[in-house]
Amino acid sequence: MAPPDNDVLWARSLHCSLGGSEALSGVSLGVREGEILAVTGPRGSGKTTLLRCLSGRLVPQEGEVWFNSGPVHTLSPAQRERLRRERFGWIGPEPGLVPELTGWENTALPLLLRGAPRRAAKTTALEWLDRLDAGACARKRPRALTQSQRQRISIARALVTTPPVLFADEPTATLHRADGAQVLRTLTAAARSHGITMVLATHDAEVAALADRAVALLDGRRAGAVSPATGAEGVAACSLSV
Numbered sequence: 001m002a003p004p005d006n007d008v009l010w011a012r013s014l015h016c017s018l019g020g021s022e023a024l025s026g027v028s029l030g031v032r033e034g035e036i037l038a039v040t041g042p043r044g045s046g047k048t049t050l051l052r053c054l055s056g057r058l059v060p061q062e063g064e065v066w067f068n069s070g071p072v073h074t075l076s077p078a079q080r081e082r083l084r085r086e087r088f089g090w091i092g093p094e095p096g097l098v099p100e101l102t103g104w105e106n107t108a109l110p111l112l113l114r115g116a117p118r119r120a121a122k123t124t125a126l127e128w129l130d131r132l133d134a135g136a137c138a139r140k141r142p143r144a145l146t147q148s149q150r151q152r153i154s155i156a157r158a159l160v161t162t163p164p165v166l167f168a169d170e171p172t173a174t175l176h177r178a179d180g181a182q183v184l185r186t187l188t189a190a191a192r193s194h195g196i197t198m199v200l201a202t203h204d205a206e207v208a209a210l211a212d213r214a215v216a217l218l219d220g221r222r223a224g225a226v227s228p229a230t231g232a233e234g235v236a237a238c239s240l241s242v
């Protein structure tokens with residue numbers, strides 16, 4: 001079955017077991033180009049696993065993932081790695097910075113790895129750091145920064161290539177509430193102004209409210225699903241989601 005034309009990402013009936021437990025049990029959804037979609041649900045409901053499947057980090061045992069009308073689930077590991085590097089951005093709950101690099105070097109890393117000239121990469125990195133109110137961190141190494149500053153750098157790093165799709169997994173979970181709210185407003189504004197499609201996992205209703213639309217998970221299923229996922233249920237879930 002081909003995905004709908006207006007979905008940049010589309011998943012059908014994903015099943016994924018991790019460590020013996022069923023993390024996803026037949027999840028289907030579509031993500032429209034340029035929309036910010038929140039994936040909500042309590043801890044352990046499968047949000048991270050869903051984002052990992054959609055982004056090609058993890059291949060589900062069953063089901064399909066399509067990006068721009070091309071299958072992701074059938075790609076080789078090298079092809080998926082390339083897709084992730086060239087088309088997707090990822091923000092996790094922890095910054096994951098390279099300790100030896102300064103703030104701007106960490107931010108510019110995706111551009112430098114693509115072969116961008118150092119001067120141009122630095123200029124772009126500094127612009128994104130300024131936008132995230134982290135310009136003062138440009139010359140400092142991660143150990144000299146606060147958790148909030150480190151996370152702002154990781155967000156700047158994810159945005160620096162303006163990827164078509166950005167996956168954000170609880171991106172402000174480790175920040176204080178006011179700080180997190182401000183970072184999220186900047187992140188969603190940047191996504192909207194650059195037409196970046198964003199899939200945002202969160203267990204926080206206030207964070208989800210910043211999205212255009214939300215889908216809820218519970219115990220690895222779309223919350224509210226009336227029957228176990230089958231091909232037909234997957235289609236129904238997709239048409240509900242578009």
Ligand SMILES: Nc1ncnc2c1ncn2[C@@H]1O[C@H](COP(=O)(O)OP(=O)(O)OP(=O)(O)O)[C@@H](O)[C@H]1O
Nearest residue numbers: 018019021023042043044045046047048049050203
């Ligand atoms: N690497 C793993 N090994 C074993 N079980 C895992 C692994 N990753 C996730 N799980 C299990 O899969 C289920 C879904 O986890 P997942 O992290 O996707 O949920 P989540 O909604 O993102 O939760 P959280 O908000 O705590 O991150 C949980 O029961 C979890 O314990």
